[in-house]
Amino acid sequence: MQSPKPEFTDLQYRFAGTIRDPEHVATLEDVEERRMKIYRELFYNNVAGFVNSGFPVLKSLCDETYWQQLIRDF
Amino acid sequence: MTNQAFQIEGAGLGFRRCMGDSLAEAGSGRVDFLEVAPENWMRLGGRFAKLFRRYTEQYDFVAHGLSLSIGSPSPLDVEFLKELKVFMAEHNMKGYSEHLSYCSDDGHLYDLMPIPFTEEAVHYVAGRIRQVQDILEQRIAMENISYYAAPGSEMTEMEFFTAVLKEADCDMLLDVNNIYVNSINHGYDAIEFLNQVPGERISYIHVAGHYNEAEDLIVDTHGADVIDPVWDILQHTYARFGTVPTLLERDFNIPPMQELLKEVDMIRGYQQAADAARLSSAKGAQHAVA
Numbered sequence A: 001m002q003s004p005k006p007e008f009t010d011l012q013y014r015f016a017g018t019i020r021d022p023e024h025v026a027t028l029e030d031v032e033e034r035r036m037k038i039y040r041e042l043f044y045n046n047v048a049g050f051v052n053s054g055f056p057v058l059k060s061l062c063d064e065t066y067w068q069q070l071i072r073d074f
Numbered sequence B: 001m002t003n004q005a006f007q008i009e010g011a012g013l014g015f016r017r018c019m020g021d022s023l024a025e026a027g028s029g030r031v032d033f034l035e036v037a038p039e040n041w042m043r044l045g046g047r048f049a050k051l052f053r054r055y056t057e058q059y060d061f062v063a064h065g066l067s068l069s070i071g072s073p074s075p076l077d078v079e080f081l082k083e084l085k086v087f088m089a090e091h092n093m094k095g096y097s098e099h100l101s102y103c104s105d106d107g108h109l110y111d112l113m114p115i116p117f118t119e120e121a122v123h124y125v126a127g128r129i130r131q132v133q134d135i136l137e138q139r140i141a142m143e144n145i146s147y148y149a150a151p152g153s154e155m156t157e158m159e160f161f162t163a164v165l166k167e168a169d170c171d172m173l174l175d176v177n178n179i180y181v182n183s184i185n186h187g188y189d190a191i192e193f194l195n196q197v198p199g200e201r202i203s204y205i206h207v208a209g210h211y212n213e214a215e216d217l218i219v220d221t222h223g224a225d226v227i228d229p230v231w232d233i234l235q236h237t238y239a240r241f242g243t244v245p246t247l248l249e250r251d252f253n254i255p256p257m258q259e260l261l262k263e264v265d266m267i268r269g270y271q272q273a274a275d276a277a278r279l280s281s282a283k284g285a286q287h288a289v290a
């Protein structure tokens, strides 16, 4: 049997959730939007870094907007 | 728990794959120890494995992890830790450090998120650090991260940090750049913060550059030269806690090796100055007694 997760982990799921999917998970009440934006951008840049270096040919074939959309979905 | 970890000294450099040739050419004696992300080197074969072996035979190394996610709600990756233990033994690594943060919930986010500063989180994280130390059979060091938000805080960052260090009985990797970044972003005094650090637990120090987002919000990217306020905090650390081994971190926009080594030289310069100041004040005290 697994022990129940500590309460603070709920904040963690919501914090990570709103980085990943800001449209569906709201920013925590005690966090400023501009600060949350930094995390979203860091996350986006990290994923973009991986994807760009992993799929350079695919990137060269896509237009820029479509590519950014792909990365967001990733 | 043995405390043979972190037998390093002097001025170090974060080692990246692209430095394989340039560091060898730049001449020895200018770097005392190197640091690597074990995740980037553990499973390598062929040319890079040989190159790495050459370096670990020549230099003292520490492992600075990226993926442990010590504060994560998900279970620790015990298989990874067992593999890490073998890797560290094979290369005679002097210690393992990680970030006091989490980078995953049930999936990876590849970034360092702040653990809520709560009592419950202290116990949870300290328990996990103990578990890691048991598996590795050595003390590990936890690094203070830069953070841009503090969700759910019930205590200050320093209260949280010192409580974790004490309860886990682990060491600290003090990142002076992160102190500077956080002091701007959260409006506190960097030196006051530093003065509360449990100095006896510092195993080594990180210095790095960062990127300015706004006057009151700056982002730590490890992608720029070290700036003056950070050198000031470093000097203050030496004066207060002694000459602690210190490593230059540079992850992006990596300049030519000669320029990196100039910053390593600066670290060494500050260390020598701190030693000299200590010596002369000791002599001064002797003189006063005589």
Ligand SMILES: [Fe+2]
Binding pocket: B143, B175, B206, B208, B249
């Ligand atoms: Fe660091």
